[in-house]
Each structure stands twice: as structure tokens, then as C-alpha cells.
Amino acid sequence: MNSFWNGKRRFVALLMFLGGVFVALRVPPVIPFIQLPGEKFPEGYNIPFLDIRWTNTMVGSVIVWIVLLLFVVYVVRRRPKDGNEAPPGGFYNMFEMLFEGLMGFVGGIAGGRHFRLIFNMFMTIFLVVLLANWMELVPGVDTIGFIHPHVKEKYDVEKDEYKVITTDGYEIYQGFLGISYVNGQCDWISPADEATADEAALVAAAAAAKAAEMDMNQDAAYARYQAEHGDHGEGDEAAGDGHGDDSRGDATESVNAVSVAREGPLADRMAEKQARRDRGCYTGVNPVPWLEDDHSDDDHADDGEHTDKKHGIPLHPDPSSEEAKLVPWVVLPFVRVPSTDLNMTLSIALIAFVMIQYIGFKALGIGYLTKFFNFSTLFKSPLGGIDVAVGLLELIGDFAKILSFSFRLLGNIFAGSILLFVMSFLVPILPWPFFILEFFVGVIQALVFALLTAIFMNLATVSHHHDDEHDHAEAH
Amino acid sequence: MDPQSTIILGKAIGAGLAMIGAAGGGIGIGLAVGGAVQAMGRNPDHTPTIQTNMILGVAFAEAVAIYALVVSLIILFVLS
Numbered sequence: 001m002n003s004f005w006n007g008k009r010r011f012v013a014l015l016m017f018l019g020g021v022f023v024a025l026r027v028p029p030v031i032p033f034i035q036l037p038g039e040k041f042p043e044g045y046n047i048p049f050l051d052i053r054w055t056n057t058m059v060g061s062v063i064v065w066i067v068l069l070l071f072v073v074y075v076v077r078r079r080p081k082d083g084n085e086a087p088p089g090g091f092y093n094m095f096e097m098l099f100e101g102l103m104g105f106v107g108g109i110a111g112g113r114h115f116r117l118i119f120n121m122f123m124t125i126f127l128v129v130l131l132a133n134w135m136e137l138v139p140g141v142d143t144i145g146f147i148h149p150h151v152k153e154k155y156d157v158e159k160d161e162y163k164v165i166t167t168d169g170y171e172i173y174q175g176f177l178g179i180s181y182v183n184g185q186c187d188w189i190s191p192a193d194e195a196t197a198d199e200a201a202l203v204a205a206a207a208a209a210k211a212a213e214m215d216m217n218q219d220a221a222y223a224r225y226q227a228e229h230g231d232h233g234e235g236d237e238a239a240g241d242g243h244g245d246d247s248r249g250d251a252t253e254s255v256n257a258v259s260v261a262r263e264g265p266l267a268d269r270m271a272e273k274q275a276r277r278d279r280g281c282y283t284g285v286n287p288v289p290w291l292e293d294d295h296s297d298d299d300h301a302d303d304g305e306h307t308d309k310k311h312g313i314p315l316h317p318d319p320s321s322e323e324a325k326l327v328p329w330v331v332l333p334f335v336r337v338p339s340t341d342l343n344m345t346l347s348i349a350l351i352a353f354v355m356i357q358y359i360g361f362k363a364l365g366i367g368y369l370t371k372f373f374n375f376s377t378l379f380k381s382p383l384g385g386i387d388v389a390v391g392l393l394e395l396i397g398d399f400a401k402i403l404s405f406s407f408r409l410l411g412n413i414f415a416g417s418i419l420l421f422v423m424s425f426l427v428p429i430l431p432w433p434f435f436i437l438e439f440f441v442g443v444i445q446a447l448v449f450a451l452l453t454a455i456f457m458n459l460a461t462v463s464h465h466h467d468d469e470h471d472h473a474e475a476h
Numbered sequence: 477m478d479p480q481s482t483i484i485l486g487k488a489i490g491a492g493l494a495m496i497g498a499a500g501g502g503i504g505i506g507l508a509v510g511g512a513v514q515a516m517g518r519n520p521d522h523t524p525t526i527q528t529n530m531i532l533g534v535a536f537a538e539a540v541a542i543y544a545l546v547v548s549l550i551i552l553f554v555l556s
Contacts, residue, residue: 036553108524404539411542414549448535455532 017429024428033330034418038341041332042146056145056333057341064131064338071095071127102126109451110458114359118457121355125348126450129409132344133442136337136417137435145333201269208265339413339445342406349405352453353398360460367463372398401456405449412445487555491548501541508533 038055045054078092103119110118135141338344360368370376374391378384416438423431477485512530516523 034553036549105524105528109528407546408535408539408542411546411549415545444531448531451528451531452535 020429033332034421036340036342036414038336038343039332055341056336057338057344060135060141060335061132061338061344063335064128064135067131068127099123106454110454112458112461114363114457114461117359118454121352121457122450122454125352125453126446129339129348129449130442130446132338133413133446134439135335135339136413136420136438136442141335141337142333142417142421143331145331145335147331198269201265205266337413337417339409340417342410345406345409346402348409348449349402352405352449352456353402355453356398356401356456356460359457363461364463368460371463405452409445409449412441416441487551491551494544494548494551497544497547498541501537501539501544504537504540505534508537 038057041054041056043053046052047054047058075092075095078088080086080088102123106119106122107115357368360371370391372391372395374387377387420431420434420438423434508530512526512533515526
């Protein structure tokens with residue numbers, strides 16, 4: 001087996017590279033829709049026995065736990081029964097190496113009476129966070145998922161209604177072995193905007209034609225200028241005046257209604273729509289009824305179960321249908337890196353915080369509280385007030401640990417996964433250096449999280465009183 | 477300029493300004509690692525202790541930069 005592959009692996013790598021080139025050309029990559037909270041799955045994908053919908057980061061953390069449990073089962077079953085047995089090699093040996101290395105590492109920092117508890121916490125947090133971080137390196141995570149209609153809506157305070165605004169979605173395409181994918185080539189323009197633009201073009205064309213019929217050269221030219229430039233919004237005043245003078249200057253040639261209609265704003269508009277249609281993008285004149293609803297009669301009461309209650313957008317339309325081209329789409333990944341969700345990092349940070357306080361009480365009893373509320377020296381020494389202030393600062397600092405723990409991990413991994421998105425989008429074939437970078441970032445962040453927990457736990461076991469100094473020395 | 481562009485402009489400028497905070501983290505990490513490498517060069521026997529303390533210091537210094545990053549990410553992706 002091994003000899004067969006010698007010298008041939010490079011060709012396999014070349015083939016995969018060429019395949020990557022082909023896929024990148026055939027299916028242009030898009031930047032996934034970037035969202036900080038975990039994306040909710042569509043309706044109907046509830047967590048068993050609970051009325052909560054899955055989020056994709058939750059799926060990721062469930063996978064992490066399953067992998068970790070399989071790992072534990074494997075290691076426990078593979079462990080030599082007695083010391084005389086020859087040590088097994090391979091994967092198990094790698095685990096032993098990791099275990100022994102980290103045991104020595106933590107032993108140097110927090111060796112002592114509470115080493116066992118501290119090391120258990122260290123190793124658990126390390127493995128969970130490491131697996132969670134490394135999930136962003138797995139192909140398919142963050143990229144394969146539901147193709148989900150996406151409409152951003154905004155509450156209009158003045159009119160007291162929800163308004164559909166521009167979206168970040170993409171046009172959907174059917175193709176490539178029957179797999180649907182979304183494409184970033186089309187700028188999705190909401191049907192309402194389309195209709196507005198059409199109407200503006202019509203009005204402008206009518207105005208131009210009317211002005212031309214009046215057969216007053218100056219007015220016609222001015223109206224034509226207005227018709228051509230009126231739908232671009234308020235233009236620059238100075239430039240407009242200059243252009244207007246030019247138009248009046250050469251307005252001697254006769255302008256008739258036919259030429260205005262042929263070359264005027266309506267023709268431009270039609271040409272623009274045709275160009276977009278040629279690219280395979282959707283164009284249409286306000287075919288979507290939900291945009292005209294004023295949402296006054298939507299009380300979340302009825303409608304079919306497969307439609308968005310507010311807009312009647314079909315939630316799972318056939319991607320190849322004409323209907324599907326009416327809504328912008330985003331990919332809603334099945335699995336997202338769990339460390340990019342604040343819920344995951346915050347919960348581990350809370351566990352770490354609770355364990356730090358627990359080990360403090362376990363080691364020092366109720367006296368642990370004097371670390372925070374230190375009134376013993378208040379009346380004894382002239383600088384006793386400082387001790388009180390220091391204790392209060394310690395209390396604040398302990399709660400700040402939760403924040404710093406959770407945001408450090410979230411920020412690093414979320415930024416890392418955005419880096420991978422963007423690099424895969426810009427350089428679809430060769431984002432490997434960034435994957436190597438993220439590999440190391442994942443290890444370092446897991447190590448920092450676990451190490452800080454171990455160090456703070458060790459600090460909590462050490463009393464700050466001077467008469468306990470020998471205890472501290474003994475621990476080392 | 478229409479309101480949508482104004483919002484995007486404000487978001488982009490705000491996110492960029494928030495990331496100035498990362499400079500402090502960078503300086504801090506540079507100082508910490510520089511000092512640690514010098515110390516390791518002088519007495520290699522103490523490398524494990526120095527390394528641990530270095531990683532700790534780097535993590536604290538980095539945290540500040542990460543706060544800046546989180547603020548700018550929130551400006552970009554959460555505010556609407």
C-alpha cells in the first residue's frame with residue numbers, strides 16, 4: 001500500500017488542484033452572508049422535545065461533543081490493562097504524548113494539592129475549545145447548507161410598518177450536477193425598486209414626448225435633458241446648468257416624439273433590463289404581492305405552514321422555479337464553528353469562573369472571601385483603606401475575567417473564519433496558507449483559554465495573607 | 477447621498493476607527509515577546525517558565541486588541 005503511493009501523491013495533489021481550478025471557474029465562490037449570532041434553521045427543525053429551533057453553531061457544538069466522547073471511548077478501550085503490556089502505537093500514542101506533555105506543563109504552573117482538579121479542568125477546556133476551533137478547517141463547514149431566502153426588513157417608525165429594504169442575498173442558480181448554488185453576479189434589486197424605476201422612466205418618457213410635441217426647441221431640449229437625467233436623483237446643480245446651456249445651444253435640430261421614445265429614458269431602461277436578463281438575473285415589474293402589503297392585516301394568525309407569516313415568501317420554493325427568482329438567497333450553513341457564537345464561549349467562560357470560585361472556597365474555606373472584602377486592616381494600619389479598595393478591584397477583576405475569556409476566543413475565531421471566507425472568495429484556489437495560520441491560531445487560543453483557567457484556579461487557592469506564605473512555598 | 481450609503485459610510489469609518497485600538501495590542505505583544513526572547517537567550521534553562529509567562533502576557537495584551545476587533549465587527553454586522 002505504502003509503496004504503491006510513493007511518488008504518486010504529487011499527481012493526486014495536482015489532480016485535486018486542477019479540479020479546484022475547474023470548480024472555481026464553474027461555480028464562482030461567493031462571500032457567505034456574515035452574521036454574528038448563530039443562524040436559526042428554517043421552521044420545522046426543532047431540537048427534539050424542545051420548542052427551540054436548531055442554530056448552526058449548536059449543531060457544531062453537538063458534533064464537537066460527539067467527537068470528544070468517541071475520543072474518550074477509544075482512549076479508554078485502547079489503554080493497556082497493566083503496566084507490563086507493550087505500549088500501543090499510533091493514534092493512542094499521540095494522545096499519551098499530548099497528555100504527558102500537558103501534564104508536565106500544568107504541573108510546572110499549578111502543581112500542588114489541587115493539581116488533579118486543575119488539570120482536569122485544563123484538559124477538558126483545552127480539548128473542547130481545540131476541537132471547536134479546528135472545526136473551521138473542515139471543508140463544508142460554513143459553506144454547505146440550506147439555500148434560504150433572505151429579506152432584511154426594517155421597522156419604519158413614522159409609518160408604523162415593516163418595510164422591506166435592500167438585502168444581502170444572491171440570485172440562485174441551478175446547475176452543476178443538479179446542485180443548486182447561489183451566485184454573487186447579480187445585484188438583487190427589490191421588485192419595488194424595479195417598479196419605481198420603471199415608473200420613473202415611463203413618466204420621464206411621457207414628459208419628454210409631450211415637450212417634443214409642443215415643438216418649442218428650447219423647452220423640448222430642456223425637457224429632454226430633464227427626462228434623461230431626472231431619474232438619476234438630484235444631480236449636481238452646477239453641472240446640470242452647464243449641460244442645460246449646451247443643450248439649448250444645439251437645440252436647432254428638430255426633436256420629435258418618436259426619437260425621444262426610441263432613445264429616451266424608457267429605451268435606456270429597457271436596454272438595462274435586457275442586459276441583466278442576459279446575465280441570467282431576475283428582472284420583473286413588481287410581481288411580488290407581499291411588497292405591496294401594508295402589513296396591517298398580518299397578525300401571525302393564518303397562512304400556510306410553509307410560508308413566512310409576514311410576507312408570504314415561500315420558505316422552500318423549488319430553486320429552479322420562476323418563483324424562486326423573486327427572492328434573494330443566502331446560504332444558511334448546516335454547521336458553523338461553535339466558537340464563533342458568544343453562547344459557547346460565554347458558557348465555557350462561566351464554567352471556568354465558577355470553578356475558580358469553587359476551588360478558592362475549597363482551598364481556603366470562607367476565608368476566601370477576605371480576598372474581596374478585606375476589612376481586617378482597615379483600623380489597624382494607616383493604609384488599611386487601600387486594602388479595601390484592592391479587594392473591590394479584585395472582585396470587579398474576577399467578573400471582568402468572564403468578559404475577557406469569552407470575547408478573546410470569540411473575536412479570534414470569528415475573525416479567523418471571516419478571514420477564511422474572504423480569502424476563499426478572493427483566491428479560490430490557494431487559501432492554504434491561511435488555513436495553516438488558522439490551525440495554529442486554534443491551538444494557541446485553546447491553550448490560552450485553558451492555561452488562564454489553570455493559572456487563575458491556582459491563584460485562587462493561594463491565600464494572600466503572609467502567615468500562609470509557607471503553604472504557598474510548599475505548593476511549589 | 478441617499479440614507480443607505482450614508483449608513484454604510486458611517487459604519488465603515490466607525491469600524492476602521494475602532495480598529496486603531498489594535499495598535500496598542502500589537503505594541504504590547506511585541507514588547508512582551510521581545511523581552512521573553514532576550515531572557516530565553518540569556519538563560520535557556522528557564523525557558524518553560526518564561527514561555528508560560530510570555531503566553532500569559534501576550535494573551536492579556538491581545539485581549540485589548542480583540543475588544544477593538546469585536547467592537548468593529550459589531551459595528552459592521554450587528555448594527556443595522
